[in-house]
Amino acid sequence: MSMRMRKLFARRFAGGKSCSWWCRLRAMGAAAQVRSSSSEKIQTLRRIHPVSVPDPGPSVLPSSPHEFGLFSTSFSPLLTTGHHHPEIDKMVRYGATSIDGAKSARARGSYLRVSFKNTRETAQAINGWKLERALTYLGNVLEHKEAIPMRRYAGGTGRTAQGKALGVSRARWPVKSAEILLGLLKNAEANADTKGLDTSNLIVKHIQVNQAPKQRRRTYRAHGRINPYMSNPSHIELILTEGAEVVKKGPENIERRLNSRQRGKEVRKAITAA
Template sequence: MVRYSLDPENPTKSCKSRGSNLRVHFKNTRETAQAIKGMHIRKATKYLKDVTLKKQCVPFRRYNGGVGRCAQGLDVDSLVIEHIQVNKAPKMRRRTYRAHGRINPYMSSPCHIEMILTEKEQIVPKPEEEVAQKKKPALASRLRTGLRLSTSVSLPSVAVWFSSLDPHVLLWIFKKFLEPYIYPLISPVVSRIWPKKAVQESNGKNIGKVDCKGADTNGLPTKGATEISDKKKD
């Protein structure tokens, strides 16, 4: 007879039972035994039945590594068996007695089973009318030199790019592309300040290239020009 680890104080009022080499997990069984320790026999029986029905749970207090405790929020009605696999497990040895004193092996062939269930994706119809997304306005649509600026380009980066160019290139860009747009804006102001220069612009002459005898490069009449005009009047 196997010795118990604890003897009851009153053997006449107690009963005991024991199982050896049971094919159950040690950690799960240990936590279950600690949960029902001290309970009334009726209450413990009801508690274990509720555990099997998943109405109550067994708290894992010591061997709690990797214990699932939270519901995954899966819809059981839409679960599909995506993966299932069966592998061989180590055979468990027993013996059977034959005639003439022989003993043959009587081995069991257990297996490992793994399974993965996944919620099946539902096919959702595409909406007929999609809300058009508003495009963010670009800083500059494009420059005529072929440089295209996207919305990610910032003003400081453009300024740095212009500062890195050669002065001759900047002058060429100004005369080629910006001059036709700037001069129509400043021509009314120029006509009020320098009327002679405005007349030259209307005749199609280049600004700044004025007869040196009559005016300076800014279009203003020089002292010599006024004297010549006075002599012609006389």
């Protein structure tokens, strides 16, 4: 580099001005260095594992950060059916660990965009019920024929006469929560059918709703203000098991213990009859 060019660079950097073409030149050199180092690593891996590592080709580095997926805003709920590889089953943990997996069917949903509070109340309403009754009940909730009792998260909830049958005065009809739970119940029922369980004798043995990470958005108000616009998604898991066989209780022959007066009366009655 000539003395004139060195003075030019020194003057530009000392004055705080940016040299765009010089920055581009340095970036190109850094990219070439990264490309060469990554190519060397891949070639080394190819020598060790000749089949597992493919040839990278000319385009090793992505042209933009979007190819890394760093700026991806797509979001999709995760629904799992309970039929996985054994190694994956070890990673998927349920809250109830004492239930035999061979005699139960499971289903879960993760990061579901549905109100946590309403979903929790809906889940607790059907906990321990038979599957047929739970499906009918949630279907009636969608048609506003039956209501969900609001026991824990009941702030601001209005009163309705449909809550009297459930022992409460405040109840709601959370349609979205009922639809989500209906889908999970049918999913678990299909899993039970695949396992060979008796679908007509299934009960909701375990159901749990956990809070997922809150999602933040914004809403624009008057005078240039911005307020948060949050959502509270949920993780839902449930387990269905076969109900125990109900054995009718047989007749009991209970002998009464008689006191002395009653025994004397029975003796006199026997003597008179003789």
